Amino acid sequence: MKSVKIVMTTSVMTLLLCMLGLNVQAQSSTFSFIGEASKEKIKLLTIDILPTTTANDLEGFxxxxxxxxxxLSFSDVKRNDEGEITNISATYKTKDNVTETYKKDEKGIIKPFYFYFSVKEKDKSIAAVGFKPKNNNQFSDILFVVNGQEVPKPFDVGMINPEHIEAINVLKNESATAKYGSRGRDGVIEITLK
Structure with missing residues (x-):
């Protein structure tokens, strides 16, 4: 099986974001990479908010x-008798005074969502920031590789600004396992940054 190389556009990035949600426990993940052409180091952070996220987790996040x-602040947090979140308001504010609030008020427990941002290490400017709902699907075991470096899980491609992506290479079946061994058995997405 041959690999497929995709030139990154905003619409392709949107499609990938819809397809590649991760199903994990409440946690945060940090990953750094260096852009190929820009040689700029960028740090990515994602924070999962699940119905089972504790008050201590929220404070730590x-x-x-x-x-x-x-x-990043959380307010109006309400829980059911089992301690699961049924209502929450999450707000972020950057040093440039960019702000957004994400509110979840559900009958029953909230649907998982995550907060993400990427920071350019050199000038500490924010490249991407926001809230997104988490999608639970069969793509959670895909191996992501950014500029040749395997990315620890959980990872969400939504943390990378589409403007920073030069190309995406999708490996499946034999081509994935030939290059990455058993780590690639569920498929590999190689991302090359500008």
Whole structure:
């Protein structure tokens, strides 16, 4: 089986974001990479908010975001008798005063969502930031490789600004396992940055 190389456009990125949600426990993940052409180091952070996320988790996530220069706060948190979140309001504010609020008020428990941002290491400017709903699907075991470096899970391609992506190479079946061994058995997405 041959690999397929895709030139990145905003519409392709949107399609990938819809297809590639990860199903994991509440946690945060940080990953750094260096752009091929720009040689700029970028740090990515994603924070999962699930119905089972604890008050201590929320407090820790706020501290972690603050260390990266973003104020992340949670309010109006309500829980059911089992301690699961049924209502939450999450707000971020960047040092440039960009702000967004994401509210979830559900009958029953909230649907999982995540907060993400990427920071350019040199000038500490934010390349991408936002909230997105988490999609649970069969793509959660895909191996992601950014500029030749395997990305630890959980990883969401939505943390990378589409403007920074030069190409995406999709490996499946024999081509994936030939190059990455058993780690590639569920497919590999190689992302090349500008």
């Amino acid at each position: 706020s501290k972690e975001a603050k260390e990266q220069g973003v104020t």
